[in-house]
Amino acid sequence: MKQSKLFGKTLREAPKDEVSANAILLSRAGFIHKLMAGVYSYLPLGFRVLDKIKNIVREEMNALGGQEILMPALTPKELWQETGRWEKLKEIMFQFAGAGDQAVGLAATHEEVLVNIVRRYLSSYRDLPLYLYQIQDKFRNEPRAKSGLLRGREFSMKDLYSFHENQADLDNFYQQAIGAYQKVFERCGLISIVTEASGGAFTTEYSHEFQVATPYGEDEIMVCSGCGFAQNREICAFNDGAKCPSCAKAKLAQTKSIEVGNIFKLGTIYSKPMQLTFTGADGKEKEVIMGCYGLGPSRVMGSVAEVHHDKDGLIWPKEITPFHAHLLLLDNKQAGAADKLYRELTFASAKGGSASGRGWEILFDERVESSGAKLKDADLIGISLQLIIGAKSAGAVEYRFRDKSENGKVNFSEVDQLLKKFYR
RNA sequence: CGGGGAUUAGCGCAGUUGGCUAGCGCGCAUCGUUCGGGACGAUGAGGUCGGCGGUUCAAAUCCGCCAUCCCCGACCA
Numbered sequence: 001m002k003q004s005k006l007f008g009k010t011l012r013e014a015p016k017d018e019v020s021a022n023a024i025l026l027s028r029a030g031f032i033h034k035l036m037a038g039v040y041s042y043l044p045l046g047f048r049v050l051d052k053i054k055n056i057v058r059e060e061m062n063a064l065g066g067q068e069i070l071m072p073a074l075t076p077k078e079l080w081q082e083t084g085r086w087e088k089l090k091e092i093m094f095q096f097a098g099a100g101d102q103a104v105g106l107a108a109t110h111e112e113v114l115v116n117i118v119r120r121y122l123s124s125y126r127d128l129p130l131y132l133y134q135i136q137d138k139f140r141n142e143p144r145a146k147s148g149l150l151r152g153r154e155f156s157m158k159d160l161y162s163f164h165e166n167q168a169d170l171d172n173f174y175q176q177a178i179g180a181y182q183k184v185f186e187r188c189g190l191i192s193i194v195t196e197a198s199g200g201a202f203t204t205e206y207s208h209e210f211q212v213a214t215p216y217g218e219d220e221i222m223v224c225s226g227c228g229f230a231q232n233r234e235i236c237a238f239n240d241g242a243k244c245p246s247c248a249k250a251k252l253a254q255t256k257s258i259e260v261g262n263i264f265k266l267g268t269i270y271s272k273p274m275q276l277t278f279t280g281a282d283g284k285e286k287e288v289i290m291g292c293y294g295l296g297p298s299r300v301m302g303s304v305a306e307v308h309h310d311k312d313g314l315i316w317p318k319e320i321t322p323f324h325a326h327l328l329l330l331d332n333k334q335a336g337a338a339d340k341l342y343r344e345l346t347f348a349s350a351k352g353g354s355a356s357g358r359g360w361e362i363l364f365d366e367r368v369e370s371s372g373a374k375l376k377d378a379d380l381i382g383i384s385l386q387l388i389i390g391a392k393s394a395g396a397v398e399y400r401f402r403d404k405s406e407n408g409k410v411n412f413s414e415v416d417q418l419l420k421k422f423y424r
Numbered sequence: 425c426g427g428g429g430a431u432u433a434g435c436g437c438a439g440u441u442g443g444c445u446a447g448c449g450c451g452c453a454u455c456g457u458u459c460g461g462g463a464c465g466a467u468g469a470g471g472u473c474g475g476c477g478g479u480u481c482a483a484a485u486c487c488g489c490c491a492u493c494c495c496c497g498a499c500c501a
Contacts, residue, residue: 012450012462013436017429017494037493089501109501143425143499151500218500264501294501312461330460372461379461390460398460 001044001323002342003365008043010377020216022305023148025314029380031322038145038153045381046301048322048361050156053297054135056187056319057158060180064173066131066160071113073139077103079112083273092140106139111270111292114161119276122288125165128278129173133160135297147216149302150258156298162291165280170265170289177293181210181261188300189308189317192260195221197232199264206235210261210295214306217258226250258303266290308403314382315402323363324419326383330371330390338366338389341397341412345419360419385422387415 008030015027015034026032031046042050058068077095080086086095089108098104107113114132122130138157145153160177164170178194185192193213196206209232211221220233222240227247233254238245240254268287270276276288301320308315316322325345329338348359363383365374371390378386379402388398397415400407401422410418 009434009451010462011435016431016436019495034493085501091499092501111501140500144497146495259500262501292501328460332459368459370459370461370463372459372463374462375460376462388460392460 001361001363003363004367006044006363008045010380018148020147020150020306021309022150022216022302025305025309025380026148026302029314029382032149036153038142038151038155040149040152040298045322049316049320050297050301052320052322053188053300054156054158057135057184057295057297060184060187061131061133061158061160064131064160064176064180065129066133068134069132070134070136071107071110071117073106073137074098075105075107075113077105079116080105083112083270085112092142094139094141108138108140109294110134110136110159111161111266111290112274115270115274115276115290118163118288119274122163122276122278125278125280128163128165128288129169130163131160131173132163133158133293147218147302148305149298150216150306151218152298155296158295158297160293160295162293163276164289164291165278165286167267167289170267170291174263174265174291177263177291178208181263181293181295184295185210185212185260185300187319189304189320190260190300193221193223193230193257194228195223195230195232195257196235197262198235205265207262207264209259211257212260212303212307213255213257214303215256216306217256219257219259221255221257222252223255224250224252258299258306260300260303261293261295263293264291266292309382312376313380316382316384318384318423321384322381323361323383324423325360325362325385325387326378326381327362327364327387328374328378328389329364329366330374330388333391334389335366337412338364341387341389341415342366345415358416358419360416385419 010030011028014024018024018027026046030043033041033043035041077086093105093108095103095105135156135158137154139154142151142153145151162173182192190212192210195209195211197209199205199207211219221230222233222236222238223230224244224246226244226249229244229246238252240252242252244250244252267289271288271290277285278288280286304317305314308317327338327342329335342362342364345358345360346362382402384402386400386402393409396409396411398409399418
């Protein structure tokens with residue numbers, strides 16, 4: 001991608017009123033655009049990052065055995081009445097009149113919609129277990145949207161639902177899901193803390209939240225530095241500095257954090273009222289045991305921006321960087337060489353898999369701008385690797401990792417190797 | 425929903441004891457000189473001053489209502 005053609009511009013100044021790092025930096029760098037409180041558009045750079053996060057989620061959900069589907073956001077009142085949630089969720093759900101005054105609502109979650117589908121197809125224990133998920137925008141009429149992407153009224157969510165014939169099978173899958181979630185967050189460059197939290201109305205057991213420590217988080221958790229025990233402060237019976245109830249060695253420390261995922265054992269809370277049953281091997285009809293597993297890609301993106309930045313701008317972890325490299329042309333005398341390198345790196349063989357095909361995602365800054373402006377923009381945008389062609393690089397290519405871990409020079413012919421070493 | 429702050433050009437802001445044609449910086453356009461940490465000069469385009477109503481000879485400026493955004497709190501399957 002040539003940067004002169006890239007839609008979206010960096011802003012020298014932070015948007016008025018924004019305070020959170022993710023809102024300021026993602027806006028300034030041209031990743032997102034706010035339409036109204038808690039509702040954002042994703043511009044080309046932001047869309048690339050969000051898409052990469054979603055694809056990581058897809059890979060890990062598929063590895064769990066999940067099958068991706070897509071459900072509607074627009075839903076009828078009658079469906080929600082089966083579980084009593086039309087009333088229960090009326091504060092948080094956008095509910096309004098559709099055609100002919102039919103009452104409809106934008107789904108804030110999808111248990112009812114999915115159970116309605118599954119009960120149509122599921123009849124035998126042979127159909128279980130079953131894991132279905134979607135990545136879709138959720139709508140929640142939050143009383144107060146805040147902190148950029150961290151709390152929105154429309155936001156991206158991956159929701160996985162599992163269906164089992166018994167509790168033991170759910171328990172087993174639930175543990176696998178915890179592992180998959182940790183893998184997703186790790187790949188996105190986040191350290192997630194598996195935190196026990198209230199099961200809410202779903203279960204007397206704890207649910208588990210995946211929390212990322214950051215001062216801009218709205219949750220508070222108690223974490224043991226020794227054994228990894230963590231509880232949401234809402235349910236924790238111990239105070240900051242108390243001895244860990246789990247390992248009895250280290251102390252608990254209170255930390256602000258942002259919840260990027262939350263998983264629940266639902267049991268039969270939905271299958272019972274909606275009559276989702278199956279016939280067991282013994283010929284008896286039983287209620288399906290369910291679990292649900294939420295993860296917010298847009299909130300992950302905001303959290304990464306909160307955690308990975310410095311005074312100059314964003315610092316994307318390599319798996320979700322909008323481009324593999326930011327190629328900066330700082331010396332017009334070398335425009336030809338830079339353009340040649342850009343074409344070589346981005347060239348993807350038509351046949352696919354050919355040795356000559358590189359297929360790297362490169363943002364090539366060939367704009368008519370001062371060198372200073374290009375360097376500033378590159379740091380603000382935060383692509384993991386910067387490749388600089390300028391008077392100082394003297395016939396070679398200077399490279400810098402945005403996290404400042406490494407820099408140096410390589411020959412033009414060695415850039416592909418450098419990329420391979422870092423990304424593959 | 426309670427409390428606080430804000431709303432003037434695409435973005436960030438100045439301008440109120442009410443007064444002539446509403447300014448500045450960034451960005452944008454044209455030309456020239458620049459080019460390794462947001463270059464410089466010249467010229468130019470761009471505004472129902474958030475909305476509605478009121479006071480007045482006269483309102484960005486005073487008064488009332490409303491809307492929106494941000495922060496703190498409440499809330500957060």
